[in-house]
Amino acid sequence: MAVSPTPFSDLEAVARYAEGPVRMVPGFHGLQRMAGVLLAERGSDNAQILVLGAGGGLELKVFADAQPGWQFCGVDPSAQMLGLARETLGPIAERITFHEGYIDDAPEGPFDGATCLLTLHFMPEEERRRAVAEVYRRLKPGAPFIVAHHSFPQDEPEKSVWLKRFAAFAAASGMPFENAESAIAGISERLPTLSPENDEEILRDAGFTDIALFYAAFTFRGWVSYKG
Numbered sequence: 001m002a003v004s005p006t007p008f009s010d011l012e013a014v015a016r017y018a019e020g021p022v023r024m025v026p027g028f029h030g031l032q033r034m035a036g037v038l039l040a041e042r043g044s045d046n047a048q049i050l051v052l053g054a055g056g057g058l059e060l061k062v063f064a065d066a067q068p069g070w071q072f073c074g075v076d077p078s079a080q081m082l083g084l085a086r087e088t089l090g091p092i093a094e095r096i097t098f099h100e101g102y103i104d105d106a107p108e109g110p111f112d113g114a115t116c117l118l119t120l121h122f123m124p125e126e127e128r129r130r131a132v133a134e135v136y137r138r139l140k141p142g143a144p145f146i147v148a149h150h151s152f153p154q155d156e157p158e159k160s161v162w163l164k165r166f167a168a169f170a171a172a173s174g175m176p177f178e179n180a181e182s183a184i185a186g187i188s189e190r191l192p193t194l195s196p197e198n199d200e201e202i203l204r205d206a207g208f209t210d211i212a213l214f215y216a217a218f219t220f221r222g223w224v225s226y227k228g
Contacts, residue, residue: 021058021118023173024166024183026217031117032062034214035146038224039113042144045069047112050138052103052131053119054096055081057088063115064092072096075106103131109138114145117222121149124192125202133206139227145208148215148222150191151199163187166219187219196221 021028036059039049046069054060054074064070074096076082082100086093099105114135120128135145152162163184170180187193194202196213200223203211208225215222 023175024170025118025220026169027215029062031148031215031217031222032059033066034222035059035115035117035148036063036066038144038146038214039063039115040067042142042226043067043070043112046071048073048109050106050109050111050114050135051075052106052114052116052135054098055085057085057093059115059117060085060096061089061092064089064095070095073099073107073111075099075101075103077102103134106134106138110140111138111143112140113143114139116145116147116149118149120147120199121151121191121193125194125198128192128194129202129205132202132208136206136208136227141227143227144224145203145227146214146222146224147199147203148220149199150187150193150219151196151221152193152219154193154195162219169218193219199223 025031043049047067049063049070049072051060051072051074053076055076055078060072060074064072072095074085077100079100082098085098089096116135120131123131139145153159167180167184170183171177199221200211203223203225207228209228211223211225213221214224
């Protein structure tokens with residue numbers, strides 16, 4: 001599977017990771033809790049959950065704290081980020097099987113649910129389509145798949161408007177203004193972002209049904225969908 005580079009092989013970026021999402025993603029903690037609630041709607045007390053992009057362990061900790069009977073499979077291409085996840089989780093890490101790599105490196109399942117938070121925007125469209133299809137294949141019928149990432153209009157002037165709002169939020173949250181401004185260039189130049197319409201189409205084309213938007217925050221969108 002072809003893959004896109006991410007910044008998370010950089011040790012300094014890994015060390016700062018826990019600071020970034022809170023400043024740059026509106027409602028970051030609420031997003032994680034909402035994802036856990038959506039998983040629990042159809043998950044049993046001993047559900048097996050696939051977490052794609054599990055490095056750092058932030059959402060894994062939220063899910064595991066809320067559901068002590070769940071077991072998890074965490075997949076991430078960065079060994080450094082998986083190491084950070086183990087540190088973040090502490091004893092909870094015993095309930096998680098970690099896999100360094102991509103979706104092809106995940107077990108076949110089937111899983112009772114899956115999440116991919118703040119990860120798909122690193123993948124070009126064709127790679128993203130394949131990853132979503134592979135998640136679909138690993139889920140039980142009716143299982144939820146929850147995604148959230150950068151997803152905003154790709155045509156001007158709307159694109160620039162939303163990126164400026166993203167930067168303004170980051171600056172208002174304590175990020176130095178020059179860093180927030182440079183983040184706009186980073187997103188525009190390095191992230192293969194798509195429009196919300198295209199992101200929904202990818203889920204639908206993979207076979208997911210009942211696709212519903214549950215999270216919208218400036219340049220970010222989140223959907224819940226289910227294996228048909």
